Amino acid sequence: MxxxxxxxxxxxxxxxxxxxxxxxxxxxxxxxxxxxxxxxxxxxxxxxxxxxxxxxxxxxxxxxxxxxxxxxxxxxxxxxxxxxxxxSPPQKTLLYNAMLRGYLSRGLPWMAVGVFWEMGACPPDRHTYHLAVMACARASEFEVGRRVGAEAAAKGFQSDLLVATALIGMYAEAGDMSAARMVFDEMPRRDAVAWNAIISGYACGGHLNEAAELFMRMRSVDCVLPTEATLVSLISGYASFGSWEGRGMMHGIVIKSGFQLNLFVSNALLDLYVEFGCLGEAVTLFRQMAVYFAQCDYGLR
Structure with missing residues (x-):
C-alpha cells in the first residue's frame, strides 16, 4: 500500500x-x-x-x-x-497571476485590475506587477498604474526587467515620456523588448530625434540588435511625424540592419513612401518584395 x-x-x-x-x-x-x-x-x-x-x-x-x-x-x-x-502564499500568488493573465488574454483588463486590488495580504511577485501594469495600460487606468508602479518600486521591483518594461509601455501610452525615460535609465540591464518599448514610445509620440538617438545607442552602446518591432515602430513614427528627407534615412537604416527583406518592415516602408507621395519608390519596393517572395514560394515547392 x-x-x-x-x-x-x-x-x-x-x-x-x-x-x-x-x-x-x-x-x-x-x-x-x-x-x-x-x-x-x-x-x-x-x-x-x-x-x-x-x-x-x-x-x-x-x-x-x-x-x-x-x-x-x-x-x-x-x-x-x-x-x-x-x-499556500506562493501558490496563492500563482493563482492570482493566472487570473490576471487570463483576464488580459480575454480582453478584460479592467477585471484584471480589480483582481490585483483583491490580493490584500497575498504577496505579489514580479509577474504580478508586470501583469497588473499591463492591465492598467490596456484599460487606460494610468493613475492606478502609477500607484501600482509606486508599490512595485517600494518593494524593489521597479528595476526588474519585466516590470520596468511594462511601466515604460504604460507611461508611453499615457504620453508621459519623462516618466518612461526615468524608468528606462534606471534599469540595470535592458533587452530588445525594453529598447523597443522606449523607442516606440518616442516614435509614436512624434519625438523622432529622441527615438533615432536611442536606436543608434541601442546598437553602439548596449550592443542590442534591433528587431522587426524596433524598425516598424521607428518607420511608423517617421510616416506620421517625419520629414521628406527622413524617408531615405529610414530605408538606409533598414538595409544596414539587414531587414530589407522582412515582410513587416517592408510594409511599414511602403506606408512611409505612400504617406509622402513617393509612389515610384513604393512601386519599386513592392515589385522587389513580390519577386523575392515568389522565389521563396517556388523554393518551398
Missing part, C-alpha cells in the same frame, strides 16, 4: 495532466464540458483548493473561453479555510 502522501501527489499530478492536456491520462480537456470531469474530481478529492491545481483549472478555463468558470474556481480556492491542501 502506497503512503497517503504519495497517493496524494500522484493524484495531483494526474489531475494536472488531465487539466493542462499532457498525455498522462487517455483523454484531456479539449473543451469546457471535457474539463468538468477533472474539475469534479479535484473538488471531491479536496485538490480544487490546492493553489497549483486551481491555477491550472483557471488557466484552462480561460483558454477555453469560459471566464465565468475560471472566476468560480478562483473564488472557491481563495475563500476556503486553511487546510493541508489549501493555498
Amino acid at each position: 502506497f503512503p497517503v502522501a504519495y497517493r496524494y501527489q500522484a493524484l495531483k499530478e494526474a489531475l494536472a495532466a488531465a487539466i493542462s492536456g499532457r498525455d498522462l491520462l487517455p483523454r484531456h480537456a479539449a473543451s469546457a464540458p471535457d474539463l468538468r470531469c477533472p474539475h469534479a474530481l479535484a473538488v471531491v478529492s479536496g485538490l480544487a483548493s490546492n493553489g497549483y491545481v486551481a491555477s491550472l483549472l483557471v488557466s484552462r478555463y480561460f483558454r477555453l473561453g469560459d471566464a465565468g468558470a475560471a472566476r468560480k474556481v478562483f473564488d472557491a480556492a481563495t475563500s476556503r479555510p486553511p487546510s493541508a491542501a489549501a493555498v
Whole structure:
C-alpha cells in the first residue's frame, strides 16, 4: 500500500495532466464540458483548493473561453479555510497571476485590475506587477498604474526587467515620456523588448530625434540588435511625424540592419513612401518584395 502522501501527489499530478492536456491520462480537456470531469474530481478529492491545481483549472478555463468558470474556481480556492491542501502564499500568488493573465488574454483588463486590488495580504511577485501594469495600460487606468508602479518600486521591483518594461509601455501610452525615460535609465540591464518599448514610445509620440538617438545607442552602446518591432515602430513614427528627407534615412537604416527583406518592415516602408507621395519608390519596393517572395514560394515547392 502506497503512503497517503504519495497517493496524494500522484493524484495531483494526474489531475494536472488531465487539466493542462499532457498525455498522462487517455483523454484531456479539449473543451469546457471535457474539463468538468477533472474539475469534479479535484473538488471531491479536496485538490480544487490546492493553489497549483486551481491555477491550472483557471488557466484552462480561460483558454477555453469560459471566464465565468475560471472566476468560480478562483473564488472557491481563495475563500476556503486553511487546510493541508489549501493555498499556500506562493501558490496563492500563482493563482492570482493566472487570473490576471487570463483576464488580459480575454480582453478584460479592467477585471484584471480589480483582481490585483483583491490580493490584500497575498504577496505579489514580479509577474504580478508586470501583469497588473499591463492591465492598467490596456484599460487606460494610468493613475492606478502609477500607484501600482509606486508599490512595485517600494518593494524593489521597479528595476526588474519585466516590470520596468511594462511601466515604460504604460507611461508611453499615457504620453508621459519623462516618466518612461526615468524608468528606462534606471534599469540595470535592458533587452530588445525594453529598447523597443522606449523607442516606440518616442516614435509614436512624434519625438523622432529622441527615438533615432536611442536606436543608434541601442546598437553602439548596449550592443542590442534591433528587431522587426524596433524598425516598424521607428518607420511608423517617421510616416506620421517625419520629414521628406527622413524617408531615405529610414530605408538606409533598414538595409544596414539587414531587414530589407522582412515582410513587416517592408510594409511599414511602403506606408512611409505612400504617406509622402513617393509612389515610384513604393512601386519599386513592392515589385522587389513580390519577386523575392515568389522565389521563396517556388523554393518551398
